[in-house]
Amino acid sequence: MNFPLKVGVIGAGAMGADHVRTITTSVPAARVTAVFDPDTDRATAAAAPAQAAVLGAADELIASDQVDAVLIAAPDFTHAALALACLGAGKPVLCEKPLAVTAADALRVVEAEVSGGRRLLQVGFMRRYDPGFVDLRRTVTEGKIGDLRLIHAVHRNAANATNADDTGLITNSMVHELDVIPWLAASEITAIRVESPVQQGFRDPQLATIWLRNGVMASVEVFVNAGYGYDVRCEAVGTLGTVSLAAASPVSSRIAGVEGRVVRSDFVAHFADAYRVELGAWALAALAGTVTGPSAWDGYLAQAAAEAGVASLTSGQVVTVAPGERPSLY
Template sequence: MILRFGVVGTGAIGREHINRITNKLSGGKIVAVTDVNQDSAKQTVETYQLDAVIYPDDKALIADENVDVVLVTSWGPAHEETVVAAVEAGKYVFCEKPLATTAAGCMRIVEAEMKQGKKLVQVGFMRRYDTGYAQLKQVIANNEIGEPLMIHAAHRNPTVGENYVTETAVQDTLIHEIDVLHWLVNDDYKTVQVTFPRKTKNAHGKLQDPQLFTIETIGGIVMNVEVFVNCKYGYDIQCEVVGEDGIAKLPEFPSVVMRKSEQLSTNILNDWKYRFMDAYNVEIQDFIDSIAKSGEPEGPTSWDGYIAAVTSDACVKAQQTGEKEPISLQERPAFYSEHILQNN
């Protein structure tokens, strides 16, 4: 069985997924595309030599009987409407973050999905598919470090553009930690507080950089997360989980070990694209395989998208107030109960 994808949004990330599904992975193909810029849609079909229908809009694409999955890679504000429509049409959805730009919007998707009676939607939080994070999750689930008590994490970029402002640090950067950290420890967030260290000379005028987030969970885990997007030295993702019996830390991204010029060194990436390249591939392959196997995607759910939206809002508020802000989630529906990780 080949899963047939209709793509809404043929910008950079859309094209990467199209290329991935067409030329790298197994079990999926692109049968339809649309974009608000129809030329972009056409050009994409040509570039990747797709045997795909070009639709004028998402509605038409969703209506195509040959489309099994709607891949949502349009710009964020358009996500909600497309996803709701696709879900109501009973289609599978793979939606890049954010699921919706508001918590209320995410909740509408959650409700639409529950009405369909089965999971249809996966949100594009690819970190869970990174080998390192997956190992970390397993180590915790295996009780190898006892109950988690603290997480020390950092998300560093070499530099960012002028349109990246203080809130962007939450919405585009911290958002990845927001998703992956609660998943790692299988806990829910409770409060967040932000501290602003002295601003680096390398950040432009409107951006507070770096930022330190202190997030507490319902279960009492405290997470220190550094976001530093003009760190200059490279793209670097750190995550260390301190448990009652030991500590587990994400591995460094591997590279050849050099002895040269009085230094023993390995390379640090300068571009985020390489860091999670494999994770993107595994993410989409797993989406395809899960649907083929069980009829449902098994990755980040609409509920995870909702958690991300609520938490993101609280983090932005905490940036503004300087106070400890609550992260108030509605009760998790049984529909979205956590997978229990197999502890072999």
């Protein structure tokens, strides 16, 4: 492919529009050449910073000779079909999480990529690019805290914006932790239990207990109506010490008799650096004909764990996660 990478963006909501801005201002290896969204006005507004073309359909964008690679930021239920279309066209694709709304559909994407014989797809688990998470993982893998025993994760939003029900809280929000915990522990999830102190209506918050193949255990709290802001925390506990994410706010203040740090209001601002690094790495890899980020298999594993978590929340039991054998492509 010629430099820079020509990117088509499907979906012009908050996430898609932010990706267009980030690529245009901060990713010299790529430029956005086309945008599609069913809402033409929204697509036009999102395309403006890049002076990109607004196309009339997703399949038109995928087939365009002005698009080298595709970024999927459309609603979750469209991800699997769009990813399959990109694989069929032989174009690199960055698909926002989740890869699919069911494990079966995610596995279909994996199988299509495997049958094609080469990796083209990356899943948008941007926490793997966040400087804090990267440093935390490096500290664990270098053995500085001894043998890893426990991981504690917290994921809170000020108010629910994307989760319509109990299932969505796991498959759309907790799915981030279901990817990052195995990445930190270098081991797959084998079982999960999900509970909530709320017994009627929307069960929020939820608390998961997770078991991994190497013996590490993890706890995950997801609370999407926490009220005060967007807050992500993670601590790894080892036999020689612990390591945890530092506060994300760059400054502290003393105003009106109160000392404190600002808590950001949304995930886009909180993970701005992660998105920038993720998009830059993806573009460079696509230009080189490779994929270096979270794979379709990683997306399938997270979705398989999420489905087990939904089953556990319903049954009150520990549910085994059994995704099957990893294909050699991954």
